[in-house]
Amino acid sequence: METVAFYSYKGGVGRSQLLAHAAEFLVGLGKGVVALDLDFEAPGLHYKLPEFRPPGSPPFTGGAVPYLLATADGAESAPPLGDHTISVPVFANANGWLRLMPAGPAPHRAYWAALKALGDKLRPADPSGRGFMAMLDLQARIQDELKPDYLLIDARTGVTEIGSLATTILADTVVCMFVGNFEAFDGTLAVIEALKNAPRLTSQKPIRVVPILSREQKFDKYIADRARSVLREKGLTLFVLPHDQFATAEKAISEPLLIKYHELFQRLFERSPENL
């Protein structure tokens, strides 16, 4: 299982949308994919990857936060993954499959209460190592039981414990997205530096970082050139996704952006030596 975390230092870059399209791309290649929403404070992946629920069926109440809370509460055994993940319908003729573990039933009061309780009981930096083991266990359990080819993680924006854990510890590859301003780029650059120097667990390879300038517009050329140059010095190649007014408005995506998405996914997932 390859774990790819989608991260952005600032919000509004199209991170969840890119993840959702990446999942669909992989399903089209016949891959099994689990999408995991670790953006606990502002979860939204379930809007991008909606499940099919028959009319009248009860609302889904599972997700990563309720799952981790049940684990932290000291249950004899962790709850079944099936109670906390949902099957996402994929397009006809697709050979792959897609399951989503949303953060939880957000945006509802019970979710925020569960998140508060989780914060009181389980933190990644808990010195006992329990918080760390709980997150590693969730990832390993997904691998053992669901057996996907890819785990795609929507990581928390900014500099947070959970975002850091998702990227520096859980991920094999980190997609770092930013839009065309120095506020976003400077923060992203600091995080990329940190990712490249992050200590790894035994048996883990160094993190692969893929920087992406998203929603590029004509007047972003200066920062695109600057970013390209700075990142090249660090041995990284910048990938640019054009601005798309339909995507920004969360409507259907126009063809130029779709083409760029596919170029990116080929680079991300089809491992030729120059892509490593």
Next chain:
Amino acid sequence: METDLLNTLVTEAIWRAEELEALGKRPALSAWEDVSRIEEQLAKALPVSEAQGRIARRGAVDAALKAGDYDRAQALADAYIAEEAAPDSLKTALREILEEADQEIASRFQHAAKHHTPREAREFARRFSEAGAFGMAA
């Protein structure tokens, strides 16, 4: 400090920690740290040859673990095991307390434990705690 007073304090501290545990893990952590520190004082005041001294040593290590401070528990255990007069039964008991803590984590997180040890997770948690997210606070 008088051992009688320390015994009273540790009894109260244990009661408080247990009560706080009912409210949630996090509020109880510092209470267990208090217990461990008082037990440590008792262990200093009472020789290892006395039963009360051995109980205090086990209590200090056990409470440090309940406080989530494995490093401190390990350091205390190492110091008590190194005491010349420490009986083998105490050394064994202290080692078992630490091993049980590891086993409890490994059995709770069985999938992760196939790839990573609780010791490694603790080491990373410690680095994480010291350096902050992305090591930005380092």
